[in-house]
Amino acid sequence: MQQSLGQPAKRSAWWNDARVRGVLSQVFVLGGIGLLVWYLVSNTLANLETRSIATGFGFLEREAGFAVSESPIPYSAADTYYRVLVVGILNTLKVSIVGIALATLFGTLAGVARLSSNWLVAKFATIYVEGLRNIPILLQLFFWYTVITQTLPGPRQAFNPMPGVFLSNRGLQYAEPVWDPTYGLMAGALAVGIIGAWALGRWAHKRQERTGRLFPTFRVGAALILGLPVLAYVLGGAPTELDVPALKGFNFRGGGTVTPEFAALLVGLVLYTGTYIAEIVRGGILSVSHGQTEAGLALGLSRGLVMRLILLPQALRVIIPPLTSQYLNLTKNSSLAVAIGFPDLVSVANTSINQTGQAVEGIAIIMAVYLTVSLSISAFMNWYNRKIALQGVR
Amino acid sequence: MTPGDTLGDTPNSGAAITLESVHKWYGAFHVLQDINLTVQRGERVVVCGPSGSGKSTMIRCVNRLEEHQEGKIIVNGIELTNDVKAIEGIRREVGMVFQSFNLFPHLTVLENLTLSPIWVQKRPKKEAEQAAMEYLERVHIPEQAKKYPGQLSGGQQQRVAIARALCMKPSIMLFDEPTSALDPEMIKEVLDVMVGLAEAGMTMICVTHEMGFAKTVANNMVFMDEGSIVEMAPPKEFFTNPKSERTQKFLSQILTH
Numbered sequence: 001m002q003q004s005l006g007q008p009a010k011r012s013a014w015w016n017d018a019r020v021r022g023v024l025s026q027v028f029v030l031g032g033i034g035l036l037v038w039y040l041v042s043n044t045l046a047n048l049e050t051r052s053i054a055t056g057f058g059f060l061e062r063e064a065g066f067a068v069s070e071s072p073i074p075y076s077a078a079d080t081y082y083r084v085l086v087v088g089i090l091n092t093l094k095v096s097i098v099g100i101a102l103a104t105l106f107g108t109l110a111g112v113a114r115l116s117s118n119w120l121v122a123k124f125a126t127i128y129v130e131g132l133r134n135i136p137i138l139l140q141l142f143f144w145y146t147v148i149t150q151t152l153p154g155p156r157q158a159f160n161p162m163p164g165v166f167l168s169n170r171g172l173q174y175a176e177p178v179w180d181p182t183y184g185l186m187a188g189a190l191a192v193g194i195i196g197a198w199a200l201g202r203w204a205h206k207r208q209e210r211t212g213r214l215f216p217t218f219r220v221g222a223a224l225i226l227g228l229p230v231l232a233y234v235l236g237g238a239p240t241e242l243d244v245p246a247l248k249g250f251n252f253r254g255g256g257t258v259t260p261e262f263a264a265l266l267v268g269l270v271l272y273t274g275t276y277i278a279e280i281v282r283g284g285i286l287s288v289s290h291g292q293t294e295a296g297l298a299l300g301l302s303r304g305l306v307m308r309l310i311l312l313p314q315a316l317r318v319i320i321p322p323l324t325s326q327y328l329n330l331t332k333n334s335s336l337a338v339a340i341g342f343p344d345l346v347s348v349a350n351t352s353i354n355q356t357g358q359a360v361e362g363i364a365i366i367m368a369v370y371l372t373v374s375l376s377i378s379a380f381m382n383w384y385n386r387k388i389a390l391q392g393v394r
Numbered sequence: 395m396t397p398g399d400t401l402g403d404t405p406n407s408g409a410a411i412t413l414e415s416v417h418k419w420y421g422a423f424h425v426l427q428d429i430n431l432t433v434q435r436g437e438r439v440v441v442c443g444p445s446g447s448g449k450s451t452m453i454r455c456v457n458r459l460e461e462h463q464e465g466k467i468i469v470n471g472i473e474l475t476n477d478v479k480a481i482e483g484i485r486r487e488v489g490m491v492f493q494s495f496n497l498f499p500h501l502t503v504l505e506n507l508t509l510s511p512i513w514v515q516k517r518p519k520k521e522a523e524q525a526a527m528e529y530l531e532r533v534h535i536p537e538q539a540k541k542y543p544g545q546l547s548g549g550q551q552q553r554v555a556i557a558r559a560l561c562m563k564p565s566i567m568l569f570d571e572p573t574s575a576l577d578p579e580m581i582k583e584v585l586d587v588m589v590g591l592a593e594a595g596m597t598m599i600c601v602t603h604e605m606g607f608a609k610t611v612a613n614n615m616v617f618m619d620e621g622s623i624v625e626m627a628p629p630k631e632f633f634t635n636p637k638s639e640r641t642q643k644f645l646s647q648i649l650t651h
């Protein structure tokens with residue numbers, strides 16, 4: 001056997017082995033969590049039993065017996081708890097999805113505006129970001145709710161900016177077309193238009209690669225997407241019947257409604273989250289070195305193309321991870337709806353818990369829904385982030 | 395080719411670049427002071443001078459990455475003004491290579507090379523890629539085409555940057571210290587490519603302190619200090635018999651290193 005040059009290492013005690021330590025620490029952590037869960041569950045079950053509260057999700061089948069102020073699906077107090085929770089989930093998803101879309105748009109505009117060389121535009125964006133970012137979201141929700149319900153006139157004196165549209169402290173009422181099979185035809189035409197535009201885009205891209213000739217994809221695509229539904233509308237006999245909101249007693253009946261609660265929640269969430277997204281976008285663009293812009297310009301690219309082909313794709317890599325947490329924050333903050341009476345999941349689950357006493361099940365449902373939504377958003381954004389990750393950058 | 399023999403006399407086939415009494419200020423700081431310089435078609439000018447003397451600023455004015463405030467700059471017969479389209483046109487004719495490469499890290503080498511031909515010159519992708527491969531062969535790294543810039547060595551990256559500029563088929567090339575960010579063993583591979591360009595008759599302005607390279611390719615040497623052109627002469631004269639004291643001092647510092 002070869003004699004090594006140094007002293008043969010004296011074998012130290014087995015608990016000094018890094019691998020053993022790694023395994024042991026994990027065993028301890030897992031064991032600790034297991035004990036804690038067992039303690040909590042057995043305690044809860046014992047307590048519920050002494051107070052003779054039934055456990056389980058059987059209550060979902062029972063009649064809820066309370067009304068909600070707005071619902072995307074038909075709902076009445078005679079429906080089950082199951083259905084009212086679905087209403088809450090749908091309301092939460094509605095405000096989160098619209099909120100995420102608008103906050104992204106608004107935040108991106110504000111972020112780019114803060115970088116503008118126009119002094120007024122940049123200052124305005126700065127004041128917005130620094131102002132709203134530093135006020136608690138709950139206060140902002142109260143503020144917008146108060147603004148809408150206190151400064152707007154009552155239904156009898158409602159603003160009527162155009163025929164069929166009324167703005168009052170009961171929200172925004174607008175005329176809605178009465179359902180007609182033609183609208184189904186239009187939806188089909190829209191789908192065909194979108195698929196057609198997509199196929200056209202691919203074909204144009206292929207042809208550009210082959211021949212270098214550019215095709216006005218945007219204009220022709222837009223014509224397809226807008227034109228086909230219009231064509232379907234005309235072919236379907238151009239139905240014109242409208243469900244116009246009308247004052248009945250103290251409120252409006254008929255038509256579509258944006259309630260003050262939804263509007264206040266949406267405006268609050270969008271403006272508040274928009275400030276964070278603005279900073280994320282600004283930081284992302286600033287993180288791309290100025291040399292990248294110069295190299296693009298030196299190649300004869302226009303400023304617009306430099307932004308689109310060079311800056312934004314690189315900024316996106318920096319923007320996506322913090323943007324994900326803002327999307328999650330917005331979704332979770334939407335539970336503050338309970339404070340201004342918008343029937344989101346937390347709000348209706350709260351009422352259900354109060355009526356049934358099934359707090360553990362109620363909270364479990366809320367947590368499961370938020371977890372599912374959050375993990376879905378995370379998974380999508382992580383997938384997207386991996387898709388655009390930089391190669392070979394160490 | 396060994397340092398010492400030059401690539402021939404200064405061509406006299408019409409001006410490619412003319413700077414006439416050009417002045418530029420950064421705030422109160424007078425960074426370019428009365429710059430007059432004419433570069434003939436096919437001529438190669440090497441610019442040197444101490445740090446902060448305005449060398450980068452001067453050549454960046456030629457493709458208007460910086461704006462001058464007084465005087466005239468004329469490139470290929472077109473004066474640089476605020477006309478955005480004219481500027482973009484000139485930038486297509488003028489390739490630039492930076493000290494820090496500035497490759498686009500989110501694109502492969504091949505995509506770096508074909509970006510501008512496809513989007514600016516509207517060439518078919520196939521054709522742009524074929525041309526790009528030819529230029530990659532010219533800088534001796536065709537096998538790296540599918541890699542990303544972050545996977546290449548500094549010398550390879552700079553050669554890609556040169557190829558990227560060449561893909562636009564420019565008539566003029568500007569180099570701003572293209573080898574100063576490179577390890578010594580990589581400097582030669584980049585300089586070799588540049589010598590090849592010079593031999594092919596490219597009009598070049600090159601800021602560099604590689605005096606061996608300067609002696610080989612330059613028709614004219616320009617020495618700048620404190621925002622002015624202090625001395626301009628063919629390399630033989632410039633290196634053996636500099637007129638100004640400041641040039642002498644600079645050369646003695648740089649050549650003893």
Ligand SMILES: Nc1ncnc2c1ncn2[C@@H]1O[C@H](COP(=O)(O)OP(=O)(O)OP(=O)(O)O)[C@@H](O)[C@H]1O
Binds near residue numbers: 452
């Ligand atoms: N954007 C700017 N704002 C203010 N001053 C600047 C700016 N860019 C350059 N300068 C100043 O202008 C002077 C000339 O800079 P320049 O980069 O042209 O020098 P250089 O000769 O290329 O130097 P080096 O050899 O270090 O690259 C320097 O003093 C520099 O500090």
Ligand SMILES: [Mg+2]
Binds near residue numbers: 450
């Ligand atoms: Mg410089």
